[in-house]
Amino acid sequence: MTIQSIVQAGPKTITQLLDHFTEIKNLRVVRAIHAHLLITGVISFTPTLQTKIVFAYTTSHPPKSNLLLWTLTNSLRTLNLRNPLIFNSIISGFCERGYHSLAMQTFSFMHSNGVYIDSYALCSSITSASCTKNLEFGEKAHTFIEKSGWFSSVYVGCAMIDLYTKLQCISSAASLFDEIPIRNSVCANALLSGYTECKMWEKALALARRLPSLYLEMDHFTFSAVLRACIGISTVGLGMQVHGCAIRKIRYMESDVFLQSLLIEMYGKCGLLEKARQVFRMTARNRDLVLWTSMLGVLGRNGSYEQVIAVFTEMVTKGIKPDGVSFLTVISACSHTGQVNLGMEYFESMARDYGLEHSPEHYSCLIDLLCRAGELEKAWKFVEEFSSKGSRGFTVSMWGALLNACNDSGNVELGKFAAKKAIELNPHNDGIYVMLSNLYATNSMWSEIEEVREHIRGKGLKKDIGSSWIDVAT
Template sequence: MSDGTHNRVPQVPDVITTFLSRSVQSRNLNAIKKLHCNLLRTGLLFSSVAVHAKLIVSYFSSHRNDGLRLSNFFPLLDLNDVLPFNILISDFSKGGFWSNALKTFCFMHTNGVPLDSYDMCSTLTASTSSQSFGLGKQVHALVGKSGWSSSVFVGSALINLYVKSSQVNDAAAMFDEMSTRNTVCANALLLGLTDAKMWTQVLEVARTMPRLNLSCDNYTYSSILRSCIGLSVVELGRQVHCRVIRNTHYIEADVFLQSSLIEMYGKCGLVERALRVFSAVGTRSRSDIVLWTSMLSVFGRNGYYKEVIETYEEMHMAGIIPDEIVFVTVISACARTGQVKLGIQYFESMTREYKLTPLEEHYGCLIDLLSRAGELDKALNLVDEMLRRGFIGSIGMWGALLSACLERGNLEMGKFAAKKALDMDPQNMGVYTMLSNLYARFGMWDEIELLRAMMKERGLNKDIGCSWIEVAG
């Protein structure tokens, strides 16, 4: 809409609201002001409540709003018409202006504007997104009083509120109380139970879905598969895989579901099955980094370090841009296979080729690599760089460095690495053992006695191992 449209403002509200949306996206406050003037001049501003509401949202969604107060606009709205308030709350919520959405709802409630399920859902979404869980619970009380408890959409929003506030039991109670439920409600509850690692409860909810005539979709299957991973019940995972195959459009369309299958088989040690799922993925899904990351993780977790490096090179040849997680897996594989030069090359390519900033995990993997290879001087230089950046390392990294110091006879660095490791895990028997052996190498028998006394004082004993297996499904 150009400057020469003073008398030719489109009279179709949809066109005006589309223009406002594009002006907001471009942060063009001047364009919004010009349209506002044209709407006033032609008398179209109050001809459509949708345009009026969208204009208010546009001002507050632009890059700067010149200190405008939302409360100044409320008197301009018809308190008997819920539509402009619906638009305000919905658009503010979708745009991330959650406090404005909540202020609008509070004004509605205080001034007797009739509430509907649309307002309730948008306000609950804003409460959840802004972590205003207390206000969300107050809205829940209003839901009961205003008679919207039977709305499946309001119910879904409430379940999501309780899930995101880590009140999973309340979310489950809300699901049980709903008179009408759909797959979205069930998935919201399943997601909360999965994030809380309540694996058994996930399976229980999933088993009730057919009885409630609720169909399973890709989100449902992903939650079930994550529970199978958590419980290490591979047979149930296979059954879910069969169900997924029957609904082929799910597996073909959803990368995260494919990833869940790969991870489920991988964490149960069935690498060949995981690879079979990965190999069967279509060309379009193969371009997604999530899928490659899952397969690399499966290889790395199960000791297929050569395959990690080969798969990374295949991914590189396919033009897939790696992320930080990929480099952690690949550098770690280089550490396990003793490929120092290749590991350093991958580490350097992160910043040089892919412009990624190394994280603590990357430093840890490379220090582990150098320590295992006996490159103690390089490892110590990297430790200094890591500490300067404010990272503290991991128990595995300090343990590897201590092991290298034991092998190379570096007493001072070994003591430093042991202290760092024990600060993180004071009960780690392996660290005490290596430190004792380091002292023994230098004939420091008094220090060994002090170390043993410390272990006895802390009640440290060698842990007894245990394992469990799935029997008869």
């Protein structure tokens, strides 16, 4: 079909053709149709065509800022187009497709040109501000909402709270939560999420305790946030209460992988491995990799390394494909149990059997495995292999493992080199200085020890004192 035949068609046919050419991103034809409609004057009394033309321009791929503003300006001038529904469609379209800057520009255009702004436009543009972490736009939107009275909409209030929490403006989010006239569970969950993201565990738990008095229901997201707070402060008593409450409130909870994973983490963090195993075995979706990875992590952090290897073997036997995290855990377990050959086999199996790429963390774990077993030469070969691949992901722990092994073997030169590389990555890591000092002490290098201590004093470093705080169930 030629452009000439298209423009000679009636409004109904042109509308259908605009949909087609918009979908295939053919702006040349769209412009030709637009020109024809302007010349004939048909567009001035056909609102549907007005909408289609604006939508065609604003959904070009990728949309351009100057084209957007030109289209909107000309639409207002030539079409007197002030229908908020059209602008809402444009903003939501940009937001859904990830063109957040254009969504906010469209909102600003509406505001500047007197187009009516409703809750739909506000929520979509605030979502775009959240995704781009644009606090300046958020504060302007907040001012507009207060003046226009749109905080009477629970959706607008939720969107603003979510924006502030994503920007970690927690005090602003908390104040807004207390001020808005209408709240729902979504608002509360957004604030709870903000508290947990900022590790404000006590505030998260305090808000959760307020929910019944606010007549707000606790749902999956609420329990997830509260369990993260329980994990953060290792409070097993409250964690058990939350577990019991979730069983009563959440339907089919045993199928909720995320909640089950958090319960495993919570019991494991509090040292109750048997409770963690109980949750793991009872879940209805025990073929889910997330649950297996959580269980492996809990066992590893509690020093049950033989069980890590046993659970990993069971997972593979059941046909569940391990990921990089689960391999990291099991190689670390081999390191702590001295099973060098098995650890090497797991490392090689990653790429050979599962097509997984070795990360810096995997190399670091393997080097630690070899160093603990006294295989310093093999460990150094892997460092060279890692370097030969052009990798720049060397970690402090990788060099720290080498340094520690050098202390055991008395290899001062390699130890000094490893310490130098670790300090370059993190000059304030006091542990590296302590290990280097121990290396010198082992080899009776007292003047070098004094140099290290002077360096530590000069940087104002202090060795961290280990401590723990755990709530034990009675």
